Amino acid sequence: MKRQAEAKLPTDWGEFKIIAYSDNENDWMPHLVMISENTDLSQTVNVRIHSECITGDLFHSKRCDCGKQLDAAIKYIHENGGVLLYLRQEGRNIGIINKLKAYNLQDKGLNTAEANIELGFPADGRDFKIAVEILEELGIKSINLLTNNPEKISFINDSSIQLINRIPLEIAPEKENLDYLKTKKNFFGHFLNNI
Numbered sequence: 001m002k003r004q005a006e007a008k009l010p011t012d013w014g015e016f017k018i019i020a021y022s023d024n025e026n027d028w029m030p031h032l033v034m035i036s037e038n039t040d041l042s043q044t045v046n047v048r049i050h051s052e053c054i055t056g057d058l059f060h061s062k063r064c065d066c067g068k069q070l071d072a073a074i075k076y077i078h079e080n081g082g083v084l085l086y087l088r089q090e091g092r093n094i095g096i097i098n099k100l101k102a103y104n105l106q107d108k109g110l111n112t113a114e115a116n117i118e119l120g121f122p123a124d125g126r127d128f129k130i131a132v133e134i135l136e137e138l139g140i141k142s143i144n145l146l147t148n149n150p151e152k153i154s155f156i157n158d159s160s161i162q163l164i165n166r167i168p169l170e171i172a173p174e175k176e177n178l179d180y181l182k183t184k185k186n187f188f189g190h191f192l193n194n195i
């Protein structure tokens, strides 16, 4: 995992720097990092570790809360300083094709975890090793993490990175994603108070 390229990135939210990380300089899908201007990486840094969800992040799908979490995280990071890690872990690491197959199974009554298992995958195929590697490469030693996911918390707690605070990133449920959020809370143990 290496820093392959970086550039200034002005956005609707404000000024960021974007960095692409990959083993291979010709990788078309490198992990991406957005750093808000004036972020001091030697202090405790606000960090969002976001797993790619093209349907939610780009097409504003209502099946999940990913797109709204991404927008809220970028806004928070712009306002308070911080770093967004955009990890290419589409569909909790099963890829977009399998995620669409999982959606069909969910339409037949399976929940998000059961659908993954029915397709022969773990309920959640991610780990956050890459996130730790990237944070280390950036020289970050201490973070506040924007998440509701207890797995991310324990992964960071077992790493070289010091976790100071969890910043909740809870989105108001809608009827289309209520079952999805219930599974997040009841099966995966996410800290969700509005469900």
Ligand SMILES: Nc1nc2c(ncn2[C@@H]2O[C@H](COP(=O)(O)OP(=O)(O)OP(=O)(O)O)[C@@H](O)[C@H]2O)c(=O)[nH]1
Residues within 6 Å of the ligand: 049, 050, 051, 052, 053, 054, 063, 064, 066, 069, 089, 090, 091, 092, 093, 094, 099, 102, 103, 112, 116, 146, 147, 148, 149, 152, 169, 184, 190
């Ligand atoms: N396999 C599968 N993946 C999904 C589904 N809905 C969303 N995802 C993926 O789930 C990932 C986001 O993970 P979530 O569990 O929603 O949230 P999280 O990032 O673990 O937790 P937070 O930090 O609180 O947001 C993205 O990669 C999405 O593409 C689904 O129904 N099936």
Ligand SMILES: [Zn+2]
Residues within 6 Å of the ligand: 053, 055, 056, 057, 064, 065, 066, 067
């Ligand atoms: Zn999503």
